[in-house]
Amino acid sequence: MSYQILNPYKRRIVSLLDTVGGLLLRRQNEKSFGVPGSVLLIRLDHLGDVLLTTPAVRSLKQQFHHPRITMVVREWSFEVVKSNPYIDRVIVINPFWTVPDQEDSKTVGVTGIYQLIRRLRRECFDLAIDFKGDFRNILIAYLSGAKRTISYAVRGGGFLLTDRVPYESEIHEIDKNLKLLTPLGIHFEDSHMELFINGEDKTMVEQIFAQEGIDLNRKAIALHYGGASRYKRWDTKKFIILARRLTENNSTNVLMFGGPYEKASQLGEKPGKGIFTMPGMTICQMAAAFKRCDLLVCNDSGPMHIGLAVGIPTVAIFGPTFPDRFGPRDLKRNRVVRSQLSCSPCWHPDKSIDCKEMNCLKRIEVDEVLATIDDLIKESRNIEN
Numbered sequence: 001m002s003y004q005i006l007n008p009y010k011r012r013i014v015s016l017l018d019t020v021g022g023l024l025l026r027r028q029n030e031k032s033f034g035v036p037g038s039v040l041l042i043r044l045d046h047l048g049d050v051l052l053t054t055p056a057v058r059s060l061k062q063q064f065h066h067p068r069i070t071m072v073v074r075e076w077s078f079e080v081v082k083s084n085p086y087i088d089r090v091i092v093i094n095p096f097w098t099v100p101d102q103e104d105s106k107t108v109g110v111t112g113i114y115q116l117i118r119r120l121r122r123e124c125f126d127l128a129i130d131f132k133g134d135f136r137n138i139l140i141a142y143l144s145g146a147k148r149t150i151s152y153a154v155r156g157g158g159f160l161l162t163d164r165v166p167y168e169s170e171i172h173e174i175d176k177n178l179k180l181l182t183p184l185g186i187h188f189e190d191s192h193m194e195l196f197i198n199g200e201d202k203t204m205v206e207q208i209f210a211q212e213g214i215d216l217n218r219k220a221i222a223l224h225y226g227g228a229s230r231y232k233r234w235d236t237k238k239f240i241i242l243a244r245r246l247t248e249n250n251s252t253n254v255l256m257f258g259g260p261y262e263k264a265s266q267l268g269e270k271p272g273k274g275i276f277t278m279p280g281m282t283i284c285q286m287a288a289a290f291k292r293c294d295l296l297v298c299n300d301s302g303p304m305h306i307g308l309a310v311g312i313p314t315v316a317i318f319g320p321t322f323p324d325r326f327g328p329r330d331l332k333r334n335r336v337v338r339s340q341l342s343c344s345p346c347w348h349p350d351k352s353i354d355c356k357e358m359n360c361l362k363r364i365e366v367d368e369v370l371a372t373i374d375d376l377i378k379e380s381r382n383i384e385n
Helices: 008-024 047-051 054-063 075-080 110-121 135-143 173-179 199-212 236-246 283-291 302-310 366-384
Strands: 038-043 068-073 089-092 127-130 148-151 219-224 252-257 275-277 295-299 314-317 335-337
Touching: 038 054, 038 135, 047 075, 047 302, 054 068, 054 173, 068 075, 075 089, 075 283, 110 135, 127 135, 135 148, 199 283, 219 236, 219 302, 236 252, 236 366, 252 283, 283 302, 295 302, 295 366, 302 314, 314 366, 335 366
Parallel strands: 038 068, 038 127, 068 089, 127 148, 219 252, 219 295, 252 275, 295 314, 314 335
Antiparallel strands: none
């Protein structure tokens, strides 16, 4: 087994657990399973990761004549699936191992996980899929009592699965999620993400635009300068300069969006004419606001995935992470801006980024992003024509 675990001690422990577990437990052969009527999906990650699973969720629902689908997500991810018509029920839980220190979220311990498992066991699931391939998530799937369990076994727990799917680290995350459906005989062609926005959120955004005095007849460009990791954030000062450059011809409104890790005060009291500092919004309200704009510029972040899911042309700024795996797939409607450095990308889930220079982001200049925006606008016009 090729584990995606850098720490050699953790890798040995996981390997030992898998070996012993494999000797003690024999899961049922996959050929004996029928069509699933009830499905449990586990995705205990950031909202962007959850959005990346939506093509797989849609494929599952459509392939098996609309089985009852339950999805377990973290609190911060609930908004992006709450109105998804392919999901019948969403269970929200914040296990202690899924919430970074900088997040102000309440977590549950062993007692909370036990209560979750008791709740899941009452459902008698036919199928459970963990999209991350994490030992702890796989254990929840197994203890749920699901007849069939599918995941990657790259972080341990393979002995708890009926179907272990080979892991391809270089393919896009959407394709990784869809590949977990191959043991079910599901072949996919449509891989676009989806985020469903209800009428209430759309109405609220209309009211916010009216209160802010935003002229909807002018071109509008959304700039989101935030991100969960500081190692993914382009300099906020450069975002401000970019906003001012975009409004120079007085024909474009720029809407500045921040996140929970940023403060509007970073932009100053008056960023400039035609630049609007947007108030705090829910995820779905921000998605509705993005849809009213002509283009989005953002970091590699949850808002990037939101923009892609609602179909707004997006310019994504990447630093230490992998655009080929996490970024936009359609590079006709979207663009990626990154520095071509030998040390970048360098991200790994088991390795903290200790780079102090962060040249992969610092070397990206405003003119480069501005030129990319101009190029994308021209391309979008060609597509429309």
